[in-house]
Amino acid sequence: MSNVVLETRGLTKEFNGFTAVDSVDLQVQQGHIHALIGPNGAGKSTFFNLLTRFLPATRGEVLYRGKAIGTLAPNQIACQGLVRSFQISAVFGHMSVLENVRVALQRPLGTSFHFWKPASSLDRLNQRAMQLLEEVDLQGFATRKTVELPYGRKRALELATTLALDPQVMLLDEPTQGMGHEDVERVVELIRKAAVGRTVLMVEHNLQVVSSLCDRITVLARGKVLAEGDYPAVSANPQVREAYMGKEAAHV
Amino acid sequence: MTTSTLYPDTLQASRQRRQLQLGLALLAIALVAPFVAYPIFLMKILCFALFACAFNLLLGYVGLLSFGHAAFLGTGGYITGFLLTRYSGLTPELGILGGTAAATLLGLLFGLLAIRRQGIYFAMITLALAQMTFFIYLQAPFTGGENGMHGVPRGKLLGLIDLKNDLAMYYFVLAICLSGYLLIRRTVNSPFGQVLYAIRENEPRAISLGYNVAAYKLLAFVISAGIAGLAGATKTVVFQFASLTDAHWHMSGEVILMTLLGGVGTLLGPVVGSSLVVWLHHVLGGSVLGSWMGTILGTIFVLCVLLFRDGLVGYVQKFVRRNLR
Numbered sequence: 001m002s003n004v005v006l007e008t009r010g011l012t013k014e015f016n017g018f019t020a021v022d023s024v025d026l027q028v029q030q031g032h033i034h035a036l037i038g039p040n041g042a043g044k045s046t047f048f049n050l051l052t053r054f055l056p057a058t059r060g061e062v063l064y065r066g067k068a069i070g071t072l073a074p075n076q077i078a079c080q081g082l083v084r085s086f087q088i089s090a091v092f093g094h095m096s097v098l099e100n101v102r103v104a105l106q107r108p109l110g111t112s113f114h115f116w117k118p119a120s121s122l123d124r125l126n127q128r129a130m131q132l133l134e135e136v137d138l139q140g141f142a143t144r145k146t147v148e149l150p151y152g153r154k155r156a157l158e159l160a161t162t163l164a165l166d167p168q169v170m171l172l173d174e175p176t177q178g179m180g181h182e183d184v185e186r187v188v189e190l191i192r193k194a195a196v197g198r199t200v201l202m203v204e205h206n207l208q209v210v211s212s213l214c215d216r217i218t219v220l221a222r223g224k225v226l227a228e229g230d231y232p233a234v235s236a237n238p239q240v241r242e243a244y245m246g247k248e249a250a251h252v
Numbered sequence: 253m254t255t256s257t258l259y260p261d262t263l264q265a266s267r268q269r270r271q272l273q274l275g276l277a278l279l280a281i282a283l284v285a286p287f288v289a290y291p292i293f294l295m296k297i298l299c300f301a302l303f304a305c306a307f308n309l310l311l312g313y314v315g316l317l318s319f320g321h322a323a324f325l326g327t328g329g330y331i332t333g334f335l336l337t338r339y340s341g342l343t344p345e346l347g348i349l350g351g352t353a354a355a356t357l358l359g360l361l362f363g364l365l366a367i368r369r370q371g372i373y374f375a376m377i378t379l380a381l382a383q384m385t386f387f388i389y390l391q392a393p394f395t396g397g398e399n400g401m402h403g404v405p406r407g408k409l410l411g412l413i414d415l416k417n418d419l420a421m422y423y424f425v426l427a428i429c430l431s432g433y434l435l436i437r438r439t440v441n442s443p444f445g446q447v448l449y450a451i452r453e454n455e456p457r458a459i460s461l462g463y464n465v466a467a468y469k470l471l472a473f474v475i476s477a478g479i480a481g482l483a484g485a486t487k488t489v490v491f492q493f494a495s496l497t498d499a500h501w502h503m504s505g506e507v508i509l510m511t512l513l514g515g516v517g518t519l520l521g522p523v524v525g526s527s528l529v530v531w532l533h534h535v536l537g538g539s540v541l542g543s544w545m546g547t548i549l550g551t552i553f554v555l556c557v558l559l560f561r562d563g564l565v566g567y568v569q570k571f572v573r574r575n576l577r
Contacts, residue, residue, distance in 0.1 A: 075464045090460070165462065
């Protein structure tokens with residue numbers, strides 16, 4: 001299969017004898033929205049940290065576009081187009097909404113170490129930043145301080161900031177976590193829009209979101225891959241039902 | 253689209269106007285001050301203000317607590333003193349440049365060793381390195397050990413202006429400190445400053461946006477060390493001597509007090525804080541309370557942390573913002 005963009009081979013993480021991620025083999029197809037689901041403590045977040053090298057793996061390797069990225073630093077991985085978000089909304093609280101996006105846009109300018117240049121030299125990025133804010137419906141908030149935004153808006157801003165890097169692969173860690181119903185719908189639409197021409201791997205608890213959005217689903221339990229397939233296949237799998245709802249539910 | 257269309261015109265313009273007015277007023281005061289107050293005392297304030305501003309660049313704008321900044325102040329002072337004493341042909345500005353360069357290099361060395369550590373570990377490593385530097389200066393023959401390095405000539409600025417004249421010296425020092433201050437101000441408000449801000453707000457996110465966080469912190473550390481060295485170098489030329497006091501860990505502690513008292517993370521805070529502390533030393537040093545100095549400063553420190561977390565300037569800023577909106 002040549003159109004695999006992200007792949008893990010025997011990826012393992014042990015913490016003092018506890019195996020959080022246990023030789024996971026995963027393949028993410030180019031252009032897919034791929035969900036990673038599983039009960040609490042299944043190792044999903046750890047797996048994400050391994051993919052982006054925020055944690056070093058104990059064993060196994062990660063291949064991105066066919067190349068092992070095990071020796072790169074986390075920021076170098078981001079520079080290659082594999083960009084992650086975080087479980088808790090990761091924004092720069094005391095910067096304005098516009099500045100949040102702009103700080104992601106400014107790196108390609110190559111002036112980020114220029115401490116002698118005025119910050120106004122970044123103003124030429126404002127237009128692009130506004131476009132990105134419009135994409136997530138935040139244009140009216142551009143000058144607001146980010147801490148003042150409601151939670152759902154912060155997640156939208158985080159998405160705009162990620163999109164500013166024009167990533168090939170986006171790793172989203174529970175993008176709808178802690179959101180009310182309306183916010184969830186908005187974020188689902190945003191992800192659907194953002195995923196055009198990109199690949200998305202997302203950790204998600206909300207199965208409705210998963211079923212409406214994702215092309216393929218991998219179920220993790222106790223650090224291992226329990227099942228993989230599209231939504232109908234996975235949801236019919238008795239092992240998955242057991243892991244999620246306990247033994248009795250599996251027989252219903 | 254420019255900033256002016258994004259930010260309400262009047263609000264930003266009035267803020268800029270206020271800042272400009274304040275800056276000009278302060279500059280005017282600084283220009284006439286030596287006719288009202290003792291120039292040496294004023295120069296002492298200026299040097300410590302610059303030192304505190306350099307320290308604040310790290311604590312206030314990167315969130316790094318260095319407990320070893322005395323090493324840079326001391327190095328700037330000793331190297332400048334050494335150069336000006338040894339090479340009599342050297343003009344004072346070159347001596348100061350040499351001291352600053354030495355402190356910058358030492359900052360690079362410290363930074364490379366410490367920058368990947370967080371919080372208290374970073375503070376402890378900088379303290380340990382500064383203590384090593386202190387003991388080197390204690391033992392090295394060129395520093396004069398506990399007696400200090402005396403008789404550093406002030407010389408002639410650019411070979412033209414005799415700095416034995418305190419007034420000429422004062423304006424030279426004012427120009428140096430102002431340049432240092434403006435450099436810090438620009439650093440904070442630059443593309444680099446934006447990344448620093450992002451790192452302080454959310455370091456993992458800054459990494460995930462592709463920034464090599466350690467490199468940005470390191471550059472900030474080196475700039476801060478260099479400017480602290482510049483302050484020490486200037487101070488040595490003013491007082492014509494360099495001593496172990498500047499390299500002692502007490503000094504690293506005192507600069508924390510100066511910064512917190514004035515307001516950490518505000519540009520003017522360290523200037524106000526250091527002026528107050530130097531003034532207190534001056535007033536109390538000559539009185540019966542002189543031996544109680546440590547207790548008094550300690551009490552101020554505790555009150556500051558308990559009651560005025562934003563410091564004096566931070567407090568005034570909040571007040572102004574609340575009442576001018």
